[in-house]
Amino acid sequence: MWNPSEWQYRGEGNKHLVLFYSGCSTDLRGKVIRLQKLRSDSQAIADESLQDAQRYLETLEKVFAPLLGESYIQHMVSVELPHEFLVEAALMTHREKNFDRLSTHGQLCDDLLNGPVAVEIKPKWGFMPKVDGQKQKTCRFCMHSHLRGSHSHYCPIDLYSGDRGRIVKALSALTITPRNNFRVCMNEPFTADALHTLLAEIIMTDPILPNLANLQKSLDELDIERIWPMYEEHKDQLQHLSIDDWARAVNNFKNHSHRDDHIQRIMEYTLSMTFKDCSVMICIGTSVKVIDLDLKSVDNIDRWYELDQTIVQHAVKSGLSRQC
Ligand SMILES: O=P(O)(O)O[C@@H]1[C@@H](OP(=O)(O)O)[C@H](OP(=O)(O)O)[C@H](O)[C@H](OP(=O)(O)O)[C@H]1OP(=O)(O)O
Numbered sequence: 120m121w122n123p124s125e126w127q128y129r130g131e132g133n134k135h136l137v138l139f140y141s142g143c144s145t146d147l148r149g150k151v152i153r154l155q156k157l158r159s160d161s162q163a164i165a166d167e168s169l170q171d172a173q174r175y176l177e178t179l180e181k182v183f184a185p186l187l188g189e190s191y192i193q194h195m196v197s198v199e200l201p202h203e204f205l206v207e208a209a210l211m212t213h214r215e216k217n218f219d220r221l222s223t224h225g226q227l228c229d230d231l232l233n234g235p236v237a238v239e240i241k242p243k244w245g246f247m248p249k250v251d252g253q254k255q256k257t258c259r260f261c262m263h264s265h266l267r268g269s270h271s272h273y274c275p276i277d278l279y280s281g282d283r284g285r286i287v288k289a290l291s292a293l294t295i296t297p298r299n300n301f302r303v304c305m306n307e308p309f310t311a312d313a314l315h316t317l318l319a320e321i322i323m324t325d326p327i328l329p330n331l332a333n334l335q336k337s338l339d340e341l342d343i344e345r346i347w348p349m350y351e352e353h354k355d356q357l358q359h360l361s362i363d364d365w366a367r368a369v370n371n372f373k374n375h376s377h378r379d380d381h382i383q384r385i386m387e388y389t390l391s392m393t394f395k396d397c398s399v400m401i402c403i404g405t406s407v408k409v410i411d412l413d414l415k416s417v418d419n420i421d422r423w424y425e426l427d428q429t430i431v432q433h434a435v436k437s438g439l440s441r442q443c
């Protein structure tokens with residue numbers, strides 16, 4: 120079953136390598152395996168890899184499905200992989216190798232880029248925060264692009280706008296400068312115009328983008344500028360959060376309760392960061408799913424605050440006038 124020559128590279132991020140099945144087994148046809156990249160300083164042994172893989176599935180079920188809706192979450196099963204398979208799989212990376220080995224347990228799931236036309240969009244931040252100044256004018260993505268000196272004309276606010284013309288404008292910008300925000304897999308000939316028209320239709324009728332923007336915004340009501348001081352005060356109470364703690368925070372959020380609880384607000388902000396960084400997989404005519412729903416750690420809050428300040432200060436100092 121685990122013959123490495125029957126698996127090929129599908130994609131990878133910072134933390135996972137994804138391979139698709141190209142062999143003859145009917146059970147595995149149309150599947151991918153998602154493997155976690157580990158560094159040698161990580162202590163993960165087989166047991167921990169199993170726990171990590173199970174933890175990911177449990178987080179999807181208890182934290183992200185209740186927020187996003189079951190239908191957008193892809194079904195996954197945890198599988199154990201033989202050592203020889205992992206050694207060969209590690210050689211398939213396309214990035215400069217940023218890991219020492221792969222976890223012994225991975226997730227087997229449907230290949231969402233396997234259809235006649237499939238698209239992966241990492242839409243990023245789809246709302247303008249309620250903070251005076253530059254943040255009211257220019258969206259986070261455009262300010263970040265400006266800091267990076269990027270030539271991309273993609274603005275997420277266009278993509279999330281619900282307006283056909285603006286959606287097509289965003290898709291055209293993504294086609295010219297896809298960066299890590301856009302990937303198209305086509306097994307049928309399609310012009311860019313035809314693809315944009317089809318995608319715009321799906322984006323306008325499927326509720327996924329409004330839902331994502333709404334989650335990003337309502338989980339981030341206070342902005343990092345108010346979250347960071349709360350985090351500095353409560354850091355010590357935020358160690359070792361369990362999946363059940365996160366599930367409780369989701370429940371509180373959905374019930375509009377614990378609005379004055381700082382820990383609750385910090386956890387909500389952290390959840391919003393996953394929704395600002397996930398990807399939407401559109402397999403035309405088949406499915407729309409959300410991937411890369413990894414729970415971010417609250418330990419990132421210092422870094423997020425620093426980056427936020429760097430991005431905004433650069434926009435202000437350089438007189439960025441863009442209105443999103
Ligand atoms: O901060 P951002 O908006 O640049 O997002 C990071 C992403 O950069 P991007 O802007 O999409 O190129 C970044 O993507 P790349 O590595 O650049 O493909 C990661 O997704 C990163 O998440 P993590 O730290 O690996 O959990 C993302 O970091 P987080 O901020 O979500 O922690």
Ligand SMILES: Nc1ncnc2c1ncn2[C@@H]1O[C@H](COP(=O)(O)OP(=O)(O)OP(=O)(O)O)[C@@H](O)[C@H]1O
Nearest residue numbers: 129130131132133134135137151229230231232411
């Ligand atoms: N079910 C799937 N079907 C097809 N391709 C997939 C699937 N899951 C992931 N991929 C591809 O593999 C890439 C990496 O997967 P994933 O986003 O899970 O990795 P990651 O390391 O967690 O990413 P990041 O660095 O953004 O956190 C995706 O961008 C996508 O191109």
